[in-house]
Each structure stands twice: as structure tokens, then as C-alpha cells.
Amino acid sequence: MHGQKSDPELHAPLNIPLRISANFGELRSNHFHMGLDFKTNKKEGYPIFSIDQGYVSRVRISPYGYGKVVYVNHPNGLTSVYAHCSKFNTMIDSVMQALQIEQNENEIDVFFTADEIEVQVGDLIAYSGNTGHSQGPHLHFEIRNTATQKALNPLLFGFEIADHISPEIMSLRIYSLTQEGYVIPGKIQKVTLPEKNKGQIIFADTLAIHPNFLCEEGNVGFSFDMQDLFDEESNLCGIYSSRLEIDDQLEFCQAIDSIDFTDSRYINNHMDYTAFTNDKRHFQKTFKTLGNPLEIYPCDQNGIKKIEANKVYHLAFSASDFKNNETKLSLNFQAESKAFMSCREIFPAEKYLFPDSSYSFENEKIRFLIAKNTFYEPVLKNLSLNTPFSIGDVDQPIQKTIAVAIKSPVSNSEKYYVQVITSGGIKKALKSSLLNGWINAESEYMGTFSLNQDKTPPTIAAYNFRIKDQKISKSEIYWKIQDATTSVQSYNLYVDGIWKPVYFDNKSYTIGYEIPEVFSGEHQFKVVASDQCNNTQIWEATLNID
Ligand SMILES: [Zn+2]
Structure with a gap:
């Protein structure tokens, strides 16, 4: 049944015993688990090694998904992926920081060519962590087919994991x-x-x-x-x-x-x-x-x-x-x-929406646009084009987003967003945009839709220090940034007027700044954060660094 031969030359991605906390194909919410999760003793900072020679083909920094992640392309047509890293090796770190500063962007996704960052088998490329959508420190490891980007079962390539227990x-x-x-x-x-x-x-x-x-x-x-x-x-x-x-x-x-x-x-x-x-x-x-x-x-x-x-x-x-x-x-x-x-009589066409059809329902107040193959099975239509607007069955999943547009009561307000109330009464603020007097959004959920306003900017607070502190003697200082109504969209730190890259931890809602070695004395710190509806908050203080 196993499709490919294992490669005995591969280097282990960690230099601690490989213990699995999640395997390939495990069931997750809206996706399969696309790799192996290796345990890192509930700690961060273990060195991560390239399993084979090749070159760094992609590095991404994001508060979501894989967090800080490195992709390495190998000559045998495979790509290995190392996700949720705490940091990259010194070389990759400096390349990424330079690009962040050049673009004034904290979240970047960079593709590299074969001649830029070469790696040998077993080279240290990053350190394990808990960044992005990760529930605790571990290494998420994938092997992909470079050409198709399909995820392959890493166990096909011969990582020895003891298993004598039947399902x-x-x-x-x-x-x-x-x-x-x-x-x-x-x-x-x-x-x-x-x-x-x-x-x-x-x-x-x-x-x-x-x-x-x-x-x-x-x-x-x-x-x-x-x-x-x-x-x-x-x-x-x-x-x-x-x-x-x-x-x-x-x-x-x-x-x-x-x-x-x-x-x-x-x-x-x-x-x-x-x-x-x-x-x-x-x-x-x-x-x-x-x-x-x-x-x-x-x-x-x-x-x-x-x-x-x-x-x-x-x-x-x-x-x-x-x-x-x-x-x-x-x-x-x-x-x-x-x-x-x-x-056939179980699913009457007037009551159900079907996978093999596309739909468009609209009036002067609301538009729903549904592409073919949005549904996996027929779902109850529950259509209402009058307030409260609704479509579909809240307890069923969808494969594609539903386009929703609600007529804006005023012609130029960007403070409106579309909200959906879905399964269990959970409210989701959808990322929305104003176009020709309509507020447009894409919804991953069926449910009840309404137009809401967010006029309140995010809050920014000192997290591990106080402005009043006489001297701050920390190696890293943090701010907590939260938005009550929608979500934090942008966050920028300026130190003495100069933009500095920061990482937003989506679990603690904090950004951190590592205090440079020689930095004692007074410095001007400014944090600027905006939410989905472009409400902006500014935090400013002069801090005395020890
Ligand atoms: Zn994982």
C-alpha cells in the first residue's frame, strides 16, 4: 500500500528523540493535518535542521497559520516545511528583518530562488516555537511535492517512530x-x-x-x-x-x-x-x-x-x-x-440548495452569491431577503465562501462591517469593504447576516512594564493590543521615530520589542494599531531604559 520508497539519507529535523503528537491526515476543523507534529518537551528553542540539502525557497512571518515558517526545496523534487518556529537562524533572521524594514511590513511571505540561501543536509535553519495557530510548543513538519505542492505523508520517507498498537x-x-x-x-x-x-x-x-x-x-x-x-x-x-x-x-x-x-x-x-x-x-x-x-x-x-x-x-x-x-x-x-x-422526494428544490448549482438571491437591500460546489450535500435554504437576512443551515459546513453584500445606509461610511451569526449563536465580524454604496464580505458560514458598526479603535496597553517605572530593565518589552468589536488589522512600532519589526502573538494579543544591547537612557516609543474598520489608536511614551 505504501507508495514510495523511504530515503535512508534524510537527517532528522530535531536532535531530540522524534515523538509524534499528531500524524498526517488527522482530522482537524476544516482541514486534514498536513504533516507530523513533533513534541519539543513543552519548550521552545530546539534547533531545527534541514532534512536534506537544497535551498530555502520560502519564509513567511504571520500571526496566523504556520506562524514563522521555513520551506526548503530539495534536489529530489521534494519540499520540507518547518512551522511555528520561534526564530530563524541568524542569516535568515537578518534577511527577513531587512525585508520587513524595507517594506515597513511585519507580516511578509518571501519566495527565494535557488542561488540565494543554500543549505546542506543537517544545517540549522530555525528554532522550534509556538508561533501562529499552535496550541503549545512543537514542530509542525511537512513534506510536499515541490511541483504540485501536494502534502505527502512524511512517514513515507522513513522517519522511525515506534508503533505496535493497532487502531x-x-x-x-x-x-x-x-x-x-x-x-x-x-x-x-x-x-x-x-x-x-x-x-x-x-x-x-x-x-x-x-x-x-x-x-x-x-x-x-x-x-x-x-x-x-x-x-x-x-x-x-x-x-x-x-x-x-x-x-x-x-x-x-x-x-x-x-x-x-x-x-x-x-x-x-x-x-x-x-x-x-x-x-x-x-x-x-x-x-x-x-x-x-x-x-x-x-x-x-x-x-x-x-x-x-x-x-x-x-x-x-x-x-x-x-x-x-x-x-x-x-x-x-x-x-x-x-x-x-x-x-429524490426528500429534497424538494424549493426548500433546499444543491451542490451542483450556483445561486444568486438579491433585492435592493441584500445580495447573496453562491458558487457551484459550495455545498457538500443539499442544505436547507432558509432564505430571508428582509431583516434579519439569512441563508442556509447554520449547522452545516461550506466548501467555498458565500459572497454577501448589504446596502449601506450612508454612502461613504467605512465603519460598517457585515456580521454573521452562525452555529451556536456565535457572532463573526467579516472582513468587509465598501463599494458603490454596498458593504461586501465573504462568509465561511451560513447564518443570519446584519450590518454592524465599529467606531472604537483597538486598545494598546503596556504589558510587562509600566510607563511610570523609573527604569525599565527588561530584555524584551511587550504591549497588548486588542479590538473589542472586529479584530486588529495592523500594528506598528516606532522607536525614536524609526519603524521596527515586531511579531504579533495572536494568543496573548501582544507585540514584543527586544531591547538592543547598548540602549540605556530615554527613548521615545510609539505604537500605532488599527482594526478592520480603520479605527486607529496611538500609544506614546518616553521610557527610561536601564
Ligand atoms: Zn501540525
Whole structure:
């Protein structure tokens, strides 16, 4: 099953034992985990080494996503990626700082050519950290195909991680499906499984599928709540491969070798989204809904199984990790009856929005624009073009953003933004722009939309020092910058009138300035911050540095 040969020449990215806290393909919110997370003893600052020779092809500094990240292109057509770094090596740090100063931009994404920053195998390129969207110090490590930028399973390249434990399969779900693999609303049957014994789960009784579960076409599909463990680690990871047979016929298979970043959000269709979002369960479907482009299903079968009522079927399922530790499940099932209703009648066109259509709904107050393949399955329309404006089902995910425009009550105000209230009553301030009297935004959520105002600038406060301090004897001073209504969009520090690069930590909402070695005496500090609606705050003080 493993697609590529491992390369014994690769250098480990860390010089501490490689312990995994998350593996490739693990289920995350709106994406698959695209690499391996290596533990760094809950600390920052471990040296990170290039796994092979090549050149630094890209370095990015962002408060979000990968934080501070280095990409290295290698001669064998692969790119290695090292994310959430605390800092880069001295050379990369000075190159990046010079570019930040040149552009007066804190957040930069720089691409380099092959002759700029060459690296040898094992060269120190950065230090591990916790920058960007990271829940604690670790190294997020990826291997990509340089040409396609698809993420590859790094375990294909031979990092030795001890694993002798087969996956856990906790429970399964049966779904009544249309021929396209759309789940019939409310037709989900939940089945708890007996415990695994020597890698086998045997469900002794014949499982009865509820009466009136199937529609006339009689299609079912399954999902399995599965996780995997590495030896001596408590972190639950994702499984690697699975295989479903019914009556000895292959119906579905999965192997997570490669994921395209543009497809990664299709995880919302690969897993049982509601179980993941509401119950933190990791149900992975063993059927492929029409339109799912993920390249993790290496056989032709789509797992959508047409069944007869009152006939016993035998299901054999197996799940494996990368080291081929396997858990097998055996189960008989039988449907008691079929409904007389066709699946097609379940989704009337006047009540639902469909994946294979594009939509535009508008009047003089509001416009909704929906591209084709925005939805994974038919979703309830819930359309209102009068206040409160609404569209769709708040509890369902979408693949593409919905364009929303609301007519501005005044012709020139940039202080307005579009707000969406989505699942659980959560309010999101959407990044909005004024154009021809309309406030425009892109929404990743369905829900209720309104026009709100933000006239309040961010707050800026001294974080680890006081303005009144006689002398400040810190190696680094911090400010906390927050915006109550929307979010902080820009932050700039000037020391004695000169712009200085800073990093915005999106977890503590702070920026820090490292005090230079020879710097004692009075200095003028100025911090300027703006929010999404261009409300600007200025903090100024003369500080006496020790
Ligand atoms: Zn990660």
C-alpha cells in the first residue's frame, strides 16, 4: 500500500528523540493535518535542521497559520516545511528583518530562488516555537511535492517512530443515502461496538437496521469512529488506511498518502461533520459523496451500497496504521423494510440548495452569491431577503465562501462591517469593504447576516512594564493590543521615530520589542494599531531604559 520508497539519507529535523503528537491526515476543523507534529518537551528553542540539502525557497512571518515558517526545496523534487518556529537562524533572521524594514511590513511571505540561501543536509535553519495557530510548543513538519505542492505523508520517507498498537474502532454509524451519497436527514443509526480482542472486533448478533430507514432506492453507507496511538504516547492520532467489504466484495478503501491543499477542506465531507463538531468524535465515512475530490481513496468503489430488505449482509472492515497494525471488524446486518418514498422526494428544490448549482438571491437591500460546489450535500435554504437576512443551515459546513453584500445606509461610511451569526449563536465580524454604496464580505458560514458598526479603535496597553517605572530593565518589552468589536488589522512600532519589526502573538494579543544591547537612557516609543474598520489608536511614551 505504501507508495514510495523511504530515503535512508534524510537527517532528522530535531536532535531530540522524534515523538509524534499528531500524524498526517488527522482530522482537524476544516482541514486534514498536513504533516507530523513533533513534541519539543513543552519548550521552545530546539534547533531545527534541514532534512536534506537544497535551498530555502520560502519564509513567511504571520500571526496566523504556520506562524514563522521555513520551506526548503530539495534536489529530489521534494519540499520540507518547518512551522511555528520561534526564530530563524541568524542569516535568515537578518534577511527577513531587512525585508520587513524595507517594506515597513511585519507580516511578509518571501519566495527565494535557488542561488540565494543554500543549505546542506543537517544545517540549522530555525528554532522550534509556538508561533501562529499552535496550541503549545512543537514542530509542525511537512513534506510536499515541490511541483504540485501536494502534502505527502512524511512517514513515507522513513522517519522511525515506534508503533505496535493497532487502531481503535469505537463505534459505527449507518446512513441512509441517495445515489449521490447525500445523507437523508435524520436517517443515521448509531451502533456501539464490543471491545477489540487480539485485533478483532466481532459483533455477534445480526444488526437490525430500523424500519423505514431506507428510501425506495435502498442505498446505505457507513462511518467508523477511529483513532490510533503510537507506542508510549497518549495523543490520539489518525488512522492511515481502511478497507470495507460486504459479502466479500470490496466496497471502499482509504490510504492517506497525499492530500492537495485545495482539497483539504473536503474533510468536512470525508468525516461525519456533526459528530466531529458537536461531540468531538472522529467518524470517517467509508463512502464517497459525489463531488468529493480527495485523493485518499485508492480504489474505484464509492462505498454507497444498494441493499435489499430482509436479506442478511456480512460486513468486514479493517483499519490500519502506517506500520500495518490492523484492527478488523466483522458484523452482519439486515434491513427490516424499505420505505415507499423515493430519495429524490426528500429534497424538494424549493426548500433546499444543491451542490451542483450556483445561486444568486438579491433585492435592493441584500445580495447573496453562491458558487457551484459550495455545498457538500443539499442544505436547507432558509432564505430571508428582509431583516434579519439569512441563508442556509447554520449547522452545516461550506466548501467555498458565500459572497454577501448589504446596502449601506450612508454612502461613504467605512465603519460598517457585515456580521454573521452562525452555529451556536456565535457572532463573526467579516472582513468587509465598501463599494458603490454596498458593504461586501465573504462568509465561511451560513447564518443570519446584519450590518454592524465599529467606531472604537483597538486598545494598546503596556504589558510587562509600566510607563511610570523609573527604569525599565527588561530584555524584551511587550504591549497588548486588542479590538473589542472586529479584530486588529495592523500594528506598528516606532522607536525614536524609526519603524521596527515586531511579531504579533495572536494568543496573548501582544507585540514584543527586544531591547538592543547598548540602549540605556530615554527613548521615545510609539505604537500605532488599527482594526478592520480603520479605527486607529496611538500609544506614546518616553521610557527610561536601564
Ligand atoms: Zn501540525
